Amino acid sequence: MANQRFRKRKLMPVILRFLCTSFLVAAPMAAQAQDICSIRLDDDRVVPTVDLKVQPWETGDFDPSVPEGTVISLKYTQASGIGGYIQCKKKMGTTLYTVSTSSQSDGYGTFKTSIAGVGIRIRGGINAENWWPQSRYDERTNYFLAPAQEFVVELVKTGPITAGGYISGLIGESRYVDLQHTYRRIYMEGRGIVVEPRVPTCKLNTPLVPVSLDSISASDLMDNGKGPWKDFSLSLACAGGDTGTSTRMFVVFSDAQNPANRSTTLSLSEDSVAKNVGIEIQRENEELVSFGPESGEVNQWMVGEFGNEPVNIKLKARYTWTSLVQKPTPGSANADATFVISYK
Template identity: 35%
Template sequence: MTIAFKTLQIQTIILLAFLFATRPCWASCTVSTTNGLAYYTFNVSGVTPTAFDPTAYTIGQTIYKGSGTVSVSNYKSTGPTNPTINCTESTWTWTVASLLPAVNGIFPSSVAGLGLKISSTSGTWPLSLPASSTFSAVYNITVELIKTGDITAGGVLSNILGEYRIQPSNQLVAQVTWANPVLIKPSVPTCTVSTPNITVPLLNPSTTTFRGVGSTFGIRPFQIGLVCTGGSTGTSTNTYITFTDLNQPGNTSTALSLASATGTATGLGLQILNNGTPIGYGPDSNAPGNTNQWKVTNIAQGVSSYVIPLSVRYIQTGSTVTPGTVTGRATFTMSYQ
């Protein structure tokens, strides 16, 4: 997506105390892997939730329940069928859990409002298992997706699902990951940008217009348009945006840098304003919580279009302003959460 301003364009393009004491005699364990890792890697496959209406479920209800196959991917077999764990001590236990703490047996997921409940023949995660427990090369788990809050956007379950650790040393001996990304598809409104290319002509001030660093001039309005469709009755989606300085992608200030070229003005930058307040710039990413990402609005089902009103102005950034052309470029990235 591109916005040009005048000459200007924005493209979507405790203090640590060291105490010396006798260390407890904890179990130290080794595993046999094909890739040199000190832990086994297990992949989960077969979890395929379908699209759903989030308003059809109350908090605590199960949206999806299915079976997943867990299989080891890096076991170096030396005879036994199942992966082996060799420990220096005979008294130890396993813990099996997600990386985030569970509340009433439900782990939070990467999708807001959606929790995970994992169980197997050994019980429901988090588990504490004795040392005599079998460590199988292939086994099944039951995965439940449970509504824990408002679900206003889809997402993906990927990467690490959980871990096996030896206690009390907390040594990692196995990591459980999703074999493939699991798509979460709530029936909520979706939006696209209807103004991917925007040109904003700037005013042509004299260098004497600027009275010192931080002085501003020449507000010019522009807008970004969204077209929205779909969603079940009563649903909505939260819309966020991040602007990125295309000339200096690492810029997180509120001043958009100018493109370097022969004849470019110096001592000036540009500011994009949201309701009169300069916005900051951040990485070109739609990840929730991205630097200087801000919420635009909540778009309810049935709203077909939305306009984001913005403006741009000059700001003096140097002690001296020299005449020349002013060209600023940035990208903007929408995120639906």
């Protein structure tokens, strides 16, 4: 195999975990009992659940090194949504107002969000001066449901904050616990709450990283199963954070030829002549890189936590024989991998 090349190109960095994994937390309950209650809205539509919308906002930049328990954003927000008349087949019983970003408490009366170190708490509606969850008992089977009300939303520092992000989607809900029926949900519109701590941001020094592997004969590859390692690295510069702050860096590699590839062997590109050959990438800890999707956390790994400093991600690459039955055939053996660097 002569004139082999191993090319690597970069995607734009993407910030991952502003997902809101709680979008459908209440859906199973609602699906089981959605016909136990119905709501005739003021515009005469009949629905099982009222969806309220909250306009997005930004926290503005803030010092992430403030003490835990500090409120980093306070918002008196008016949700949008009409009222109606709710009718249930049984008495409503216990009504519960809850935060829906997570079922896990994050301290200081908050619940976890998609951003590590940032908890959320909400109050409004029943027991309006107290943070959710709040409950009451109701013997009624029907009543007039008021239009959207004002809610108070606070974001609180609950631990180290090493990245910003978005809190979007479902943030709260009201449900009849005994009837297993969610009758109201509160959603953030658009990007949701944009959280902007002053932590370092990192930039690749070289967007395209070519790696030229040494030539190896087909017979040597059959004898050893692997080619020799070739060192390469990803170089970044991190800056812009407040003194003493840091960000956690993660990376995932994807197979450009076969995006569904989740193995440790990178596929050859279509312009390659060689057959039954692939490429492996090794991390500095000698663990092989498993390929993953360009978005999400599958086969993503943490590089480290860095302040305002240069970062060098050391890697190695080599040829590997991909079949124990069919011989490797000589020729050019090229491959393309993409990588996405994200921060949490």
